[in-house]
Amino acid sequence: MDTFLENSLFRNIYCNLASASENCAARGYGDALLPDGLQWLAFTLTGVAIIGLVVNAILMGVLGFIWFERRVFARFQNRVGPNRWGPFGLLTPVADAIKTMFKEDVAPEDSDRFLYNLAPVLMVVPLLVVFAVIPFGIGTFVADLNVGILFILAVTTMSGLAIVMAAWASGNRLSIFSGLRAVALLISYEIPMALSILGVLMISGSLALGRIVESQNVPFILVQPMGFLVFFLASLAEMNRTPFDLTEAESELAAGYLNDYSSMKFGLFFLAEFMAALAGAAVITTLFLSGWRGWEPVPSQVWFFLKMGGVLFVIIWIRFTWPRLRIDQMLAFAWKGLFELTLVNLTLAAILIAVWPQPTTTQLWMMAAINWPVFFASIWIIGKVMGVRPHQIDRTAMGALYPVATDEPAPASEASEQ
Amino acid sequence: MTGLNLLRALFVTMKNFVRAPFTVQYPDRRVGLVGAAKAEGKSPLGLIRNNPKRAIKAMAMLATVPEKVPQNKRFRGNEFTWLETRCTGCASCAKYCPLGIIEIVTHPGGIDVQEGESYGIDVFDIDIGRCMFCGLCVEACPYDALHMGATFERSTYTRAGLVIPVDELRAAPKTPSSWFRPQFEERGFNPFEEQVENHHEAGRHEQPTPEELRQRWVNQR
Amino acid sequence: MTLKTEPITINIGPQHPSTHGVFRMRVTFDGETVVDLEPIFGYLHRGSEKLAEERTYTQVVTLTDRMDYVASMTNNQGYILAVEKLTGIEPSPRGVWLRMIAAELQRIASHLVAVGFLIQDLGAWGTPLIYAMREREKILDLFEMLCGARITNSYLRPGGVFMDAPDEFWPALDILLADLPQRIDELDQLLTNNEIIVARTINVAVVEPEAMVNASITGPMLRAGGVDWDLRHRDPYDYYDQVEFERPLHTASDNNARYWVRLQEMRESIKIVKQCIERIEPGPVRPPEVPFLVRPPAGDGYAAVEAPKGELGFYLVSDGGIAPYRCHVRAPSLINLTLLREMLVGGMVADMFVSFGSIDINMGEVDR
Incomplete structure (x- = not known):
């Protein structure tokens, strides 16, 4: 019980519901709503309340994020963005949601109905579960798992499976392309993603997200630039965002695995897509941007959401600036670029940890000072090795077939011959 | 091939981010308090005093002002x-x-x-x-x-x-x-x-x- | 162990976001690689050539607008040149300069669309496309000033243009010409050296210059292969022999080269428009003796212009009546599609649409 009561979210609900048990009394809680002997009911109700709270908060967050993304990318494109429903168009996602719900739910004849219906659910659930372990502020979390980051890596893999499932069950050939790509991406990007956070884990010495945040006297983005870059790019790939949105690839596969989904099943995929961005931003904030840590008197939760908003902005910024990579380039990028970068990062982190086993703040700054030059050097080397060179336009080689351009018009006879 | 030009591309989009939008919001345009007051030829304070309902609406960005598409005289x-x-x-x-x-x-x-x-x-x-x-x-x-x-x-x-x-x-x-x-x-x-x-x-x-x-x-x- | 694989045939289009209209391809894939491809078109066939036989010479101008609806002005220009050749009308100088300005502005607009959609096919979620479209809008505003319409202009008439430019046109054009180079530089900065675009477009869909010449491909696609073939220079029509401009050439003949050539041609077009503004003189915009109902002598005439997509030719046969006996259009979009199969087979799914977009076709012109 004590472990539960350390969670402020749980404690505040539970201790106000249950009668003044010893644990609550010790923390200064007085009278309770429920009579004595109903602690089990209070426990259950608290659990349900927390689940309801978090799930609804996430759904509202998704609505907010949809609005945020549409407004922001409209500005990137010199437009105004949705501004008709509600102030600043804030109710536009609500209108979208209502419209999606009332669409006819069509399933293709050739589809595998069971998998077809299961896939959207399987897409959304893991992403909801991710939020369970993320500390949003001091004492504000659903569960502080001691293997939190491992848990996140494990459950997010499910969404790749859901894409394959949806692609296969639709019975659509364009969808199958999307499914194949999803498998390739899943296998390739899980590895650099998992390896990139090893450096973080080494320095903080824990898998629990709360502990990782506490150990970030210096944000790990400064200490671990390579780890951050790889994790950021790999999570972009995991959440199917440009430049890695190959599974959806609007200009190639129409909508990829979403081709045959309609109504709220499509809505769930849509939800999952935005939820993935939120979850990715939350994890990046926790691991690399020192989570809820900030300066008083602004509450820790506010700091967390501010940082998360910053990460989301960068994600949107990238999405609407960079084009998409091709599948072979993407896999090459994962295996030849990111994988090497993580290995460099890992070796360096191991050496540094061997020198300073329990780094203090000063030692963290020194680690950062060593990491950044290595970061630039390795990026430069990898770029040299795997890059495609832009054309060097050779004016003398032009007109191999016909004369090189001159300012005088060609003689009439020559023109008529050709 | 070191990603520098990707960063330059990000810089270009950011330059456009801070630029004013070029959308013509036909047939009406959402305005704030200042825009609504300007459309009626009053100062914002004057609008609050004369037409508080519209002023509140404008402050919530719900007020609209009709807008015409810029057209030329030869338009067919x-x-x-x-x-x-x-x-x-x-x-x-x-x-x-x-x-x-x-x-x-x-x-x-x-x-x-x-x-x-x-x-x-x-x-x-x-x-x-x-x-x-x-x-x-x-x-x-x-x-x-x-x-x-x-x-x-x-x-x-x-x-x-x-x-x-x-x-x-x-x-x-x-x-x-x-x-x-x-x-x-x-x-x-x-x-x-x-x-x-x-x-x-x-x-x-x-x-x-x-x-x-x-x-x-x-x-x- | 060898895995048993099987080619998969997919019907792409006519309803597909990246086929630039109602184009259809029956493609056989082996994994992500294209092994066979069959282009199918005709979904936008409106019988323009046959309709032209039932219309007077002036009325056909409105039909040419609707062929390549991204570049109506150059379509008008090609047709009007053919009519002038057929009837022997000597155009008024001011009309010719005006239609050269219009045609070069149209070339910029069309290339902006081509570049924007090429990047859109690469998956850039429309940002460069919107920037390109934003600039195109300004050009279309100028067209609205000139002739009251933005897309289907019908601005040109036998002997020149139908009406002189209004007074507010010239300052607006100056503002546009001062602004446009910066915007093109911005696109250049955003796209040309962008690592992802370089990786995606270089050495993709390379076509041999010899093959392109044999397939009579024209336009920026041919010039990207290093063949110096620009009708404005080789066979100058209107007053193109009196203006100076360079013809951007590239040797690589891949998607990147085609993009680069279009970007440079926009800059050259700005140069041409500036020279036209200097050279233009007051006067009638079309000879007053040209009647509304042109009645050319029996015979035939062919005239070709360098449209943004390539060589656009109109072949008119007259039997002495008020309507052409036969009107044939040499549509560059259709002819540039000839090498589509050679370009795409062996490539990847993702490159397929990019290469297709780099040809810069317009379905209105392909099917006519």
């Missing part, structure tokens, strides 16, 4: 302007329409306003559902009776509603576009602010003599 719109007093019912427009969408039924002996005899118009229907707004009918009109409209807002829910009947053409505000009508441009006629009061204003400056007319109609065409 779908609200045709037809001056019956100039029309002789010669049906040149119907003849030169590439799609044949102008239907004219006349009877002999109409009102004689111009030189020579003219026909009385019974039917003058333009089916703008099939119109491609090439303006050849206007180009073909020898008496400057038919003009393209300067605006484009004549839309309906049915196809039948897209036929402009003669009564509507008669009653419509006379706001001709200056497409193929240099006389409007010469005197600076603005169809978005004023109307043609008098059918004499719509004509070209020189009135053709009967001899010229014969030259034009018999010898050349």
Whole structure:
């Protein structure tokens, strides 16, 4: 019980519901709503309340994020963005949601109905579960798992499976392309993603997200630039965002695995897509941007959401600036670029940890000072090795077939011959 | 190949992020308090005092101000302007329409306003559902009776509603576009602010003599 | 162990976001690789050539607008040149300069669309496309000033243009010409050296210059292969022999080269428009003796212009009547599609649409 009561979210609900048990009394809680002997009911109700709270908060967050993304990318494109429903168009996602719900739910004849219906659910659930372990502020979390980051890596893999499932069950050939790509991406990007956070884990010495945040006297983005870059790019790939949105690839596969989904099943995929961005931003904030840590008197939760908003902005910024990579380039990028970068990062982190086993703040700054030059050097080397060179336009080689351009018009006879 | 140009691309989009949007929010534009006050020609405080309801709405970014699309005077719109007093019912427009969408039924002996005899118009229907707004009918009109409209807002829910009947053409505000009508441009006629009061204003400056007319109609065409 | 694989045939289009209209391809894939491809078109066939036989010479101008609806002005220009050749009308100088200005502005607009959609096919979520479209809008505003329409202009008439430019056109054009180079530089900065675009476009869909010449491909696609073939220079029509401009050439003949050539041609077009503004003189915009109803003598005439997509030719046969006896259009979009199969087979799914977009076709012109 004590472990539960350390969670402020749980404690505040539970201790106000249950009668003044010893644990609550010790923390200064007085009278309770429920009579004595109903602690089990209070426990259950608290659990349900927390689940309801978090799930609804996430759904509202998704609505907010949809609005945020549409407004922001409209500005990137010199437009105004949705501004008709509600102030600043804030109710536009609500209108979208209502419209999606009332669409006819069509399933293709050739589809595998069971998998077809299961896939959207399987897409959304893991992403909801991710939020369970993320500390949003001091004492504000659903569960502080001691293997939190491992848990996140494990459950997010499910969404790749859901894409394959949806692609296969639709019975659509364009969808199958999307499914194949999803498998390739899943296998390739899980590895650099998992390896990139090893450096973080080494320095903080824990898998629990709360502990990782506490150990970030210096944000790990400064200490671990390579780890951050790889994790950021790999999570972009995991959440199917440009430049890695190959599974959806609007200009190639129409909508990829979403081709045959309609109504709220499509809505769930849509939800999952935005939820993935939120979850990715939350994890990046926790691991690399020192989570809820900030300066008083602004509450820790506010700091967390501010940082998360910053990460989301960068994600949107990238999405609407960079084009998409091709599948072979993407896999090459994962295996030849990111994988090497993580290995460099890992070796360096191991050496540094061997020198300073329990780094203090000063030692963290020194680690950062060593990491950044290595970061630039390795990026430069990898770029040299795997890059495609832009054309060097050779004016003398032009007109191999016909004369090189001159300012005088060609003689009439020559023109008529050709 | 080190990603520097990707960062440069991000910089370009950021430059556009801070630039003002170029969207024209037709037909109305969402405004804040300042915009709403400006539209009514008041100061923001004045708006709060005079019209608190609208001021609150504006502060919640819910107030709208009508906005027009910037148009040019030569715009070929779908609200045709037809001056019956100039029309002789010669049906040149119907003849030169590439799609044949102008239907004219006349009877002999109409009102004689111009030189020579003219026909009385019974039917003058333009089916703008099939119109491609090439303006050849206007180009073909020898008496400057038919003009393209300067605006484009004549839309309906049915196809039948897209036929402009003669009564509507008669009653419509006379706001001709200056497409193929240099006389409007010469005197600076603005169809978005004023109307043609008098059918004499719509004509070209020189009135053709009967001899010229014969030259034009018999010898050349 | 060898895995048993099977080619998969997919019907792409006519309803597909990246086929630039109602184009259809029956493609056989082996994994992500294209092994066979069959282009199918005709979904936008409106019989323009046959319709032209029923229309007077002036009325056909409105039909040419609707062929390549991204570049109406150059379509008009090609047709009007053919009519002038057929009838022997000597155009008014001011009309010719005006239509050269219009045609070069149209070339910029069309290339902006081509570049924007090429990047859109690469998956850039429309940002460069919107920037390109934003600039195109300004050009279309100028067209609205000139002739009252933005897309289907019908601005040109035998002997010149139908109406002189209004007074407000010239300052607006100056503002545009001062602004446009910066915007093109911005696109250049955003796209040309962008690592992802370089990786995606270089050495993709390379076509041999010899093959392109044999397939009579024209336009920026041919010039990207290093063949110096620009009708404005080789067979100058209107007053193109009196203006100076360079013809951007590239040797790589891949998607990147085609993009680069278009970007440079926009800059050259700006140069041409500036020279036209200097050279233009007051006067009638079309000879007053040209009647509304052109009646050319019996015979035939062919005239070709360098449209943004390539060589656009109109072949008119007259039997002495008020309507052409036969009108044939040499549509560059259709002819540039000839090498589509050679370009795409062996490539990847993702490159397929990019290469297809780099040809810069317009379905209105392909099917006519």
